[in-house]
Amino acid sequence: MKAHYTLSSFLICLLLSANLNAQEVVNGGFELSNPQGMARNWITDDANGKLRIGLTKNQFRSGKASLELGGTSVGEKPDGIGIAANLYGSSSATRVKSIRLSGWAKSSGKLDSVSLFVQNGAKIIRVKGTSSSRKGWNKLVLTYNIPDTESWYRFYYGIELNSNQLVWLDDLALSVNGKKIQDPISLYREPKARELAWLSRNISPVQLVAAGKPDGNLSLIGKAIGSARIIGVGEPTHGTSEVSRLKLSLLEYMVEHKGFTTLALEESIASCDQMNRLLNTENPALKDSLTNMPFYKLWKTREMLEMLVWVNQYNLSHQKKIKFIGIDSEDLGMKSSRRMLRDYGERNSMDIYLQTRTVDKSLDSLILLSRSSMDNEKTIGAANQLKRNLERLDSLVLVEANHAGRQTAFELSSYVRVCRQWVDTRFFRGNRDQFMAENINSYLEANPDEKIFLWAHNFHAANVNKGGQRTMGGFLKEKYGDGYFPLSITLGAGTYMAAADPSQKSWKSYKLEQPYLGTYEYIFSKMLPGNYFLDLSTAKGSAASWLEIPMKQLDLGYIYAGEEHYQYHGVLGQSFDGVLFIRNSAASHSLIN
Known part of the structure; x- marks a missing residue:
């Protein structure tokens, strides 16, 4: 029917x-x-x-x-x-x-x-x-x-x-x-007075300040993360201006006071590698590059441009540079990764160039078959053939590493790895969050002295590992323990930017739904006006037990679908080591419209 x-x-x-x-x-x-x-x-x-x-x-x-x-x-x-x-x-x-x-x-x-x-x-x-x-x-x-x-x-x-x-x-x-x-009882029970009193005693005010200004009390977060090698800084949507401003201030603090040296974005590796080169040059056309490069359209905002400008200015004035990397396996059709491999091969290795062209042809065949079925025998056979061609390409890259520079060899192997991940995600039930964690692991193995400021959605940054299902943060927490510090940023009110439909041609501002009973944000909003940080390591005793109760959290995607603004996503006290609560936020400003 x-x-x-x-x-x-x-x-x-x-x-x-x-x-x-x-x-x-x-x-x-x-x-x-x-x-x-x-x-x-x-x-x-x-x-x-x-x-x-x-x-x-x-x-x-x-x-x-x-x-x-x-x-x-x-x-x-x-x-x-x-x-x-x-x-x-x-x-x-x-x-x-x-x-x-x-x-x-x-x-x-x-x-x-x-x-x-x-x-x-x-x-x-x-x-x-x-x-x-x-x-x-x-x-x-x-x-x-x-x-x-x-x-x-x-x-x-x-x-x-x-x-x-x-x-x-x-x-x-x-x-x-x-x-x-x-x-869940939390949908019907108001927070108790002693729970609110505990929260009031344990929060620390945070000011939203521009980069280059005083740290706005961010040193409290620096103290909380201790000697962590990775700080996973989440966000409830990919489209709020104040969140991006706060992340930039936090990035500046972590670079200057905690020795962080790498900014990792929830974006394709190849796109970020291209941008990273520009960030180390004088007078780069960053706005044109951001809008024209194959970045996810959700990042093509005034706020992201401000972050790139700051990194560029920092790198030009400091001997120790900030590296800008991507971590995602979501390279649409493997286009950026394949282009980087072809370009390198054409300049330096005809074997790599020709094998990349073989991969191109295998992908064309696979896509044609997948239009009829994603999982029939012919389609899966073509997917396996593509993986074999990628293995051959990987072996050629390994040989190339003998005379290419260490950084170049790492980048080439990363592009091949992302191609494999893309195939596995589409045709073999691969786990995107696991692949993002693997990409971070590979980077740290190749760069053992780096510390990573990870810029991603709360969903991915969270330490969730239950029932056989794990987020990126869950994989990272399992491997690094206290060396990974997941930090949630969430909101009390305001607007957010999202694509009006899946075509992503128009990006609009939408109103955030007010927190309601049964959401963590409802309790956070009970505090006095202002923004604040909560160190979840202080969450001890019965007055803090609500942090161990499943409640909804603000959680929105980048395409407007009229969905519920608050979702169940693990337990806050277990998923994150700290929370930054922003009272009000406005939508990001798209450079596309």
Whole structure:
């Protein structure tokens, strides 16, 4: 059915962007509302605009609200089925064996056009109301014992309506494998006075200052990181001006006072290598280079340009230079890496040039096959052939290292490694976060005296290692221990920049959703006005135990999708060693628009 197909497509996007260690939120009492007046965590399909779906306080079985579905035009049958649904198991590794879904429904007419449902892929199980249902609230119960021939790890569940009558749903309950799914208590409990008092005693004010100005109390962060070799500085979005300004101030402090010598960006290695060369020259056209080079468009901002200008000025006036490197395996189509290898080969090694051209042809064949299927036998065979050609290229680079300079040899091997990572990510379930950590490890092995200031999203910087799933920060923490210091930056209010759609041709400013109960930012916002730093190593005792409770964190991507602004992403007290809270921030300024 069209409605289910639409919802299924949307759900695939949710699964691809689901955060690790997700908590299950049923919100079956429908007491939690998002800014659009819909049940928080729920998604909808309004039958091409013919149905109205949202919360109402006019009808409820308990509490103060229920979910209401109804036609927008009296007497007009909706074009398709209206759906309100929630997702279970967005990152679950536990196999689902049984499901029980129950809820209380009430209708302005008959209930035979109403169904509770669960769905996994094309498999849909429904239980319908009946035309003989009594007036008032009627209980609907769906049970499904999943046969051994089916593998369910995640599914969505909810209510369907295929008429224009008014229907209300309340007190929905979900049990999986015989256990009732309970909402996290943090969504309903205000922070206690002693918890707020502890936070007030342990935070330290931080000023937002321009580079070259006094450090704004950043020395407290320097003290907290101790002798760490890597500081992973996160951000909740890739598009807030104050966050970038604070990162630049922090970078300056870490370079001048803590001996940090490398700035590593969540960007492709080849692009950053090209920029690094410019940063060591006089009067480089940095704005033109930033806008014209194949950098991710989210970095093409006035704020990133200010950072590059500062690094350039620093390098021209200091003997010890700041190195600017990339760490990401997301080199679109391996274009930048292949170009760097071709250019080097054409100038210095015909063997490397010709083998890179062989890689080009292998990639063309693979892309052509992948348009029909990403995982059939021919496509995977072509992917393996590409990997073999890359292995041959890697061996040629190894030979080249005998007479090329050490830095050149390292760069060439990095480009080949990124190509392999790109193939593994696309066709062999490779882990992007693991590859980013590997790229950092390779850099430090080749440059043992360097200390890295890592500029990335909170999601990647976080130390998350649970259930067989790890972020980049989780890999780094496992390898370096106290030598890796993950620092979260988060926000209380303001605006952020994001691409208006996947084409990324237009970048706009969007308002951040205010923190709400059940988010860490809600508690941080309870403090007096201003920005501050919290050293999480001080989080001891029961008054700080809320930092060990799963709560949502501000977490947004670079393409606007109208998604929830706050996501479950590990436990703050375990994911990070420190937090910088910025009260208000404005959107970054794109150089593309």
